[in-house]
Amino acid sequence: MSHTLHDHRRSPWLALWVRPRHTLRSLLKSRNAFSTRLLLAGVLGIVLMTELAAVQGLGLRHGALYLLVWCLPGGLLCGIAGLYLFNGVTCLVSRAMKGRGDWADTLSILTWTNVPLCVVALATLVQLNIAGMDYFMAGGAIVEHPATLALTFAKWIMVLLAARVGVVGISLVQRCSARRAASILLVSLLIMALITGAVFWGLEILFSLM
Incomplete structure (x- = not known):
């Protein structure tokens, strides 16, 4: 048993794919480093932010420098702030649904849920290499290039895997069934979507007035 836990601590990036419950349980016993959380x-x-730029077709209205600032510094800041906000929302929803987890454990779980999204980031880089600026033309490049379309399906599979890791992790820290954990995650995501939509709507109005 100790050997298994040692393996999970040594290579959680790989073990998380095949044994998420055991891996997350061992990670909860050894808090993840702040640098890992930031990454x-x-x-x-x-x-x-990259996917949002593509869906909104920002490439039709802005140049490469704007998109670079939007996706990299903007994405980094939004990701870090979003993680802590999402953790707070998830903790509140969990308490409302009789969960028993704490802030730190929930934050650790939500951090490691992002591991499959690293593959999504790599797939997006490949899509950008294939389509170039056309990637930000409201989805047109995805349809025109079969390779980018196939990568889009692969990215959705990774998103589903991330959701699976999230459900398993929340069920661990909140000491509840997988069904209740899925409900907690779904409600939290819906609340975050509303908050994010309101923020971007407000920013869009602000920029239109400037």
Whole structure:
């Protein structure tokens, strides 16, 4: 048993894919480093801001420098702030649904949930290499290039794996069933979507007035 836990601590990036419950349980006993948290939160933010830029077709209205600032520094800041905000929302939802986990454990779980999204980031880099600026033209480049379309499906698979890791982790820290953990995660994501939508809507109005 101790040998198994040692293996999970040594290579959680790999073990998380095949044995998420055992890996997350061992990671909860050894708090993740702050640098790891920043890395994974930053990856999440960059992925989300890049996909948001593509969906909104920002490439039709802005140049490469704007997109670079939007996706990299903007994504990094949004990812880090979003992780802590999402953790707070998840803790509140968990308490409302009779969960028993604490802030630190929930934060650790949500941090490691981002591991599959590292693959999403790599797939996005490949798509950008194939499509170039066309990637930010409201999805047109994804349809025109079969390789980018296939990578999009692969990215959705990684998102589902991240959701699976999140459900397993929340069920561990909140000491609840997988069904209740999935409900906690879903409600938290919906609340975050509303908050994020309101923030971006407000920023869009602000920029239009400037």
